[in-house]
Amino acid sequence: MKKNTIIYSLLVFLVIMNMFFLYNYMFKPTNINERRQQNNKDFIVSELGFSEEQKAEFRKKSISHHEAMRRLNDEIKILKDELFDKLSDDIVNDSVIDSITSLIGEKEKSKEQEVFRHFKMIQELSNDKQKEKFKMIIMDALRRNDRGANRIPPPLREENNRIRPPRN
Structure with missing residues (x-):
């Protein structure tokens, strides 16, 4: 009888856990990337203090940007796969590898150009005061990105700024 109680308890626990995961999966309409994109849009709109007309124009023009970025990301994923x-x-044929990596590079270039055009669109929507604020936001984001990306931790640098191999 005691073995059955343990099995039933385990079964109830598993059913509850499955219901929890199913609820989270079914009733959360947006994934993390979509929420992050929405937060970024909301951040720009609120920081720049867009008027209702600017917000409407921004949302309308952002749709094509996000579709283009999604398409490019999908193409890059296919190429990387x-x-x-x-x-x-x-x-392994080096020319095939070179060809695929060149295509990936072209897609990445297109992504950067699309991001630039999107930012240019935001700037064109903005008035002079908003343009200054937008410039500050972009510069801050670039500085923040420079600090975090491709940075070698301080212990791996020697005094003359040459990189030394990590210790075992």
């Missing part, structure tokens, strides 16, 4: 599928090949 194709590239890393080559890992299992016995013979």
